[in-house]
Amino acid sequence: MTDPAERDPELLDKVVNLTKRRGFIFPSAEIYGGFRSTYDYGPLGVSMLRNVKDEWWRAMVQERHDIVGLDAAILSPPAVWAASGHLETFTDPLVDCLTCKERWREDKIGGVCPNCGGTTFTEARAFNLMFKTQAGPVEGEGATAYLRPETAQGIFTNFANVLATTRKRPPFGIAQVGKSFRNEITPQNFVFRTREFEQMEMEYFVPPAEAETWYAYWIETRFAWYVDLGIPESMLRRHVHAKEDLSHYSRGTTDVEFLFPWGFDELEGVANRGDYDLTQHATHSGVALDYFDPATNERYTPYVIEPAAGATRAMMAFLLAAYHEDEVGGERRVVLRLDPRLAPYHVAVLPLSKKPELDAVANEVLDRLSPHFMCDYDVTQSIGRRYRRQDEVGTPWCVTVDFDSLEDRAVTVRDRDTTAQVRVAIDGLVEHLAALRPPR
Ligand code: GAP
Numbered sequence: 001m002t003d004p005a006e007r008d009p010e011l012l013d014k015v016v017n018l019t020k021r022r023g024f025i026f027p028s029a030e031i032y033g034g035f036r037s038t039y040d041y042g043p044l045g046v047s048m049l050r051n052v053k054d055e056w057w058r059a060m061v062q063e064r065h066d067i068v069g070l071d072a073a074i075l076s077p078p079a080v081w082a083a084s085g086h087l088e089t090f091t092d093p094l095v096d097c098l099t100c101k102e103r104w105r106e107d108k109i110g111g112v113c114p115n116c117g118g119t120t121f122t123e124a125r126a127f128n129l130m131f132k133t134q135a136g137p138v139e140g141e142g143a144t145a146y147l148r149p150e151t152a153q154g155i156f157t158n159f160a161n162v163l164a165t166t167r168k169r170p171p172f173g174i175a176q177v178g179k180s181f182r183n184e185i186t187p188q189n190f191v192f193r194t195r196e197f198e199q200m201e202m203e204y205f206v207p208p209a210e211a212e213t214w215y216a217y218w219i220e221t222r223f224a225w226y227v228d229l230g231i232p233e234s235m236l237r238r239h240v241h242a243k244e245d246l247s248h249y250s251r252g253t254t255d256v257e258f259l260f261p262w263g264f265d266e267l268e269g270v271a272n273r274g275d276y277d278l279t280q281h282a283t284h285s286g287v288a289l290d291y292f293d294p295a296t297n298e299r300y301t302p303y304v305i306e307p308a309a310g311a312t313r314a315m316m317a318f319l320l321a322a323y324h325e326d327e328v329g330g331e332r333r334v335v336l337r338l339d340p341r342l343a344p345y346h347v348a349v350l351p352l353s354k355k356p357e358l359d360a361v362a363n364e365v366l367d368r369l370s371p372h373f374m375c376d377y378d379v380t381q382s383i384g385r386r387y388r389r390q391d392e393v394g395t396p397w398c399v400t401v402d403f404d405s406l407e408d409r410a411v412t413v414r415d416r417d418t419t420a421q422v423r424v425a426i427d428g429l430v431e432h433l434a435a436l437r438p439p440r
Contacts, residue, residue: 008325012261015316015323016190018334022393024048024319024344025191037187037194044393045315047344047374049198052315053177055341056200059225060175067173067202068166072154074179075135075145083284084153084277086130086146089248092185093124105185129182131195147181152306155203156277159289170291170302171214173204177311189262191312198311205291205302208275211251214305215272219254222268222307226256226314230339231321235259239266249276258317267317268309275301318342322394328419331384336394337417340437343394346373347433350386352402354379362401365411365426369399372430391416397433 008014019025024045028038041049061069081087093106099118106124113119135145148154155174162174177200187193206214219238227233241253253271257264278301282289290301322336340346347369351362359379369375376395378386383400390398400412400421411429414421424432 009261011320011323012190014334015319018323018336018392019045019319024393037184038196039191039194039312044344048318048338048342049311049315051342051344052318053198053200053311055229056225056309056311057175057177060173060200060202064173066168066171067175067204068162068168070155070158070162070174070176071178072148072151072158072176074148074181075133076148076153076157078144078146079284080153080157080281081130081146083280084156085248085280086149086153087128090130090149091126091128094127094185095121095124097121103185108186127183127185129184131181131183149182150180150308151176151178151199151201152203152277152308155201156281156289156304157285159205159278159281160287163291169293171204171206171210173202175200175202177201189260191316192260192265194312197313199308200311200314201306201308203273203277204305204307206305207293208300208303211272211274211303211305215252215254215270218305218307219256219270222270222309223256226258226267226317229318229342230337231258231317235321236267237264239264247271249273258321260317260320267313268307270305270307273304273306275303277304278302333388333391335391335416338394338396340396343396344374345376345390345393345395346397346437348376348378348386348390348395348398350377350383350398350400351379352383352400357406358401358403361405361426365399365401365429368426368430369433373433387414387419397436399429 022044023042026040026042027034028040029035061067078087094103095106096103097113097116097118098120100113100116102113102115104113111119130149131147133145133147134143136143155176162168178198179196180199181196184193184195187195204214204218223236223238226236235258237257239255239257246253251272251274253269255266256268258267278289290299292299318338319336322338324335324337325332326335349362349366349369351358366375366377378389387398396416398414400414402412405411410423410425412421413424413432
């Protein structure tokens with residue numbers, strides 16, 4: 001695997017175009033001209049995004065016995081954000097170009113206005129990225145609420161609830177997937193940086209003495225998750241933050257970076273948050289957020305190791321890594337070599353013709369497969385065109401029902417990557433396809 005930009009300088013445009021054309025990602029409110037870098041996930045996109053989140057949940061919650069799940073509210077009172085430090089420090093430096101009046105994030109433009117090339121700006125001022133709103137019909141101080149800019153704080157504010165209602169003891173984690181909102185000054189690069197996005201975060205509570213070990217463990221575990229789901233190691237790297245670049249809560253942060261078309265950039269951050277959050281919330285709320293260890297008779301505030309990923313950003317990385325153009329039978333094709341666990345459809349059922357007798361068998365096949373696999377059904381145009389359509393959206397297997405199927409009760413299974421075809425009995429088809437899918 002080579003650098004995607006080297007592979008094709010138009011890669012980003014091609015992927016953006018494909019995701020729009022094939023129903024993965026649409027600009028939001030498009031019939032009204034779109035809305036400020038917000039996006040809607042179409043029929044294929046919602047399926048793929050769900051798969052990304054499900055795989056994360058499977059790896060982080062289902063397959064582990066030391067992590068539990070949570071789904072906290074998106075709206076929260078100012079007290080939470082005063083304690084977390086977001087009201088004071090969750091800011092980016094905002095400047096206005098003195099020539100064209102456009103507003104920019106100072107640290108992202110290198111002193112040159114991306115709009116007009118101007119080089120004179122206002123003094124930078126701290127711009128808070130949280131969306132502020134009002135809960136209830138009465139305006140005023142007491143009604144102020146914020147849309148969460150990260151899912152993490154809902155986990156910290158529920159620490160005592162989870163400890164009291166589960167039998168978990170440090171080291172243990174609380175995982176959450178959900179929307180977060182940041183009033184980014186310059187959203188950019190498609191769904192890489194948007195104002196509304198989805199996060200997959202886990203806060204892992206550990207005895208302070210074990211923090212460094214768990215920090216190293218989570219960096220490697222999260223790196224391996226992307227590799228397991230098909231991103232080549234050559235397109236990933238670890239980036240250790242310099243001390244002066246650390247967030248206000250962090251004692252150490254290492255990003256897992258992906259080779260985006262514009263270069264390596266953050267996919268996920270793994271941070272050692274120390275006891276910052278639990279101490280802050282305990283102080284501000286007056287509720288003790290510590291742990292008494294009956295084995296040692298010691299009371300302590302756990303340290304937190306946090307792997308924080310973006311679901312929408314991860315989906316974009318999986319799409320970019322999967323995009324390929326090759327040749328099949330002398331014809332060029334676009335193929336998304338997505339891991340079958342992430343592909344929007346696992347199987348496409350394709351009757352060779354629209355004849356009713358083929359349609360009946362194809363529907364029987366579809367009914368048998370649908371409880372086990374996400375299936376598409378396509379009967380329009382030539383079989384070659386239909387294969388191309390499925391390749392382009394990453395469907396790993398096409399099942400073709402032909403006239404022989406009426407006699408031998410078998411179908412042809414075509415592999416997306418090799419285009420090899422095998423004949424499989426309808427009765428054994430579910431087992432055949434299940435065996436092809438990577439083990440869960
Ligand atoms: N709780 C820690 C935290 O939120 P972060 O590095 O600010 O850390 C974690 O965010 C991840 O969330 C990022 O690595 C990225 O994948 C995703 N993310 C953050 N801001 C985003 C945005 N504006 N648009 C899309 N994804 C974003």
